[in-house]
Amino acid sequence: MIASLCVPYVLHESHTLNVLQSRLHGLDHWFRIWKNAQMLTGLDLHADLEVVALYALFHDSMRLNDGEDPGHGFRGYKLWERYNRLEDVKQYLTQNQIELLLEACTEHSSGFKSDDPTIAVCWDADRLDLYRKGIWPDPRLMSTQTGFDLTMNRVRS
Amino acid sequence: MIAEHYIREVLRESSTLNHLQSRVSGLDHWFRVWKNAQILAQSTSGVDMEVVAIFALFHDSMQVDEHDDPDHGMRGWFLWEYLYDGSGHIFSPNRDRLVAEACEDHSKGYTHPDPTIGVCWDADRLDLHRKGIWPDPRFMSTGAGRLLALGRVNPRV
Numbered sequence: 001m002i003a004s005l006c007v008p009y010v011l012h013e014s015h016t017l018n019v020l021q022s023r024l025h026g027l028d029h030w031f032r033i034w035k036n037a038q039m040l041t042g043l044d045l046h047a048d049l050e051v052v053a054l055y056a057l058f059h060d061s062m063r064l065n066d067g068e069d070p071g072h073g074f075r076g077y078k079l080w081e082r083y084n085r086l087e088d089v090k091q092y093l094t095q096n097q098i099e100l101l102l103e104a105c106t107e108h109s110s111g112f113k114s115d116d117p118t119i120a121v122c123w124d125a126d127r128l129d130l131y132r133k134g135i136w137p138d139p140r141l142m143s144t145q146t147g148f149d150l151t152m153n154r155v156r157s
Numbered sequence: 158m159i160a161e162h163y164i165r166e167v168l169r170e171s172s173t174l175n176h177l178q179s180r181v182s183g184l185d186h187w188f189r190v191w192k193n194a195q196i197l198a199q200s201t202s203g204v205d206m207e208v209v210a211i212f213a214l215f216h217d218s219m220q221v222d223e224h225d226d227p228d229h230g231m232r233g234w235f236l237w238e239y240l241y242d243g244s245g246h247i248f249s250p251n252r253d254r255l256v257a258e259a260c261e262d263h264s265k266g267y268t269h270p271d272p273t274i275g276v277c278w279d280a281d282r283l284d285l286h287r288k289g290i291w292p293d294p295r296f297m298s299t300g301a302g303r304l305l306a307l308g309r310v311n312p313r314v
Binding site: 011017018021022023026027028030031032035132 | 168174175178179180183184185187188189192287
């Protein structure tokens with residue numbers, strides 16, 4: 001996957017990992033998003049997993065703090081752009097895939113839902129990991145049917 | 158580095174990540190152990206960083222309990238052995254012994270005169286503050302580790 005090519009660069013440059021040393025938004029969170037996304041896409045073949053993997057890697061990579069931090073999603077996308085100035089890996093993506101990654105990263109903490117199946121999986125996979133902060137994900141904010149079903153079950157249990 | 162070839166398999170097999178979904182002993186911790194080891198190795202001679210990288214990746218990979226799991230280091234080493242046996246990589250018997258000892262005994266509170274094992278354990282202990290514990294300088298194996306632990310306990314030292 002293209003994301004695996006970017007991993008060494010992100011490990012080296014990520015503000016979240018190297019400066020903030022976040023306990024909430026670091027590698028464990030990115031890994032669980034990827035696992036959640038694979039679970040969500042088990043029944044949905046429309047999501048683009050190349051974009052989802054890039055989202056998992058970049059969306060929280062440039063946090064300055066573990067709170068609100070407006071703009072961190074866009075900074076994560078800018079890190080993707082910076083990497084592409086060194087290694088042109090975006091040549092393997094279509095323009096549509098790049099635009100999906102931009103929207104998924106920049107808007108992921110704005111509390112929106114999405115009709116696009118790829119962005120929906122990105123955001124639902126992210127929200128399904130909210131319980132690390134002691135928050136049950138709100139089913140009304142889930143974009144996919146599978147995400148909605150999962151959060152309903154979690155709320156009930 | 159040799160450890161890089163095993164990341165994909167460890168992500169797939171690790172009980173710490175996939176079953177326990179640890180908040181304190183997962184990817185973020187492994188990453189910080191590696192970063193700490195790089196700092197320690199700058200002022201410690203004779204450190205085999207290939208062994209240290211394997212330790213960082215495997216030592217906590219097979220935890221089944223966050224608090225009481227005395228054999229997790231051995232299980233981490235078993236995973237290394239299992240993956241290494243089928244890999245075709247050549248690893249000297251001395252390096253294999255270092256990986257085994259570093260993993261098996263890393264949580265037993267020992268110090269070690271070997272610089273490679275010393276850096277592994279000190280790098281691990283320097284991340285104890287994730288659990289709210291300041292590392293104790295008396296349990297550090299390297300001079301650099303002791304100085305860092307002293308500095309963290311009392312910044313005026």
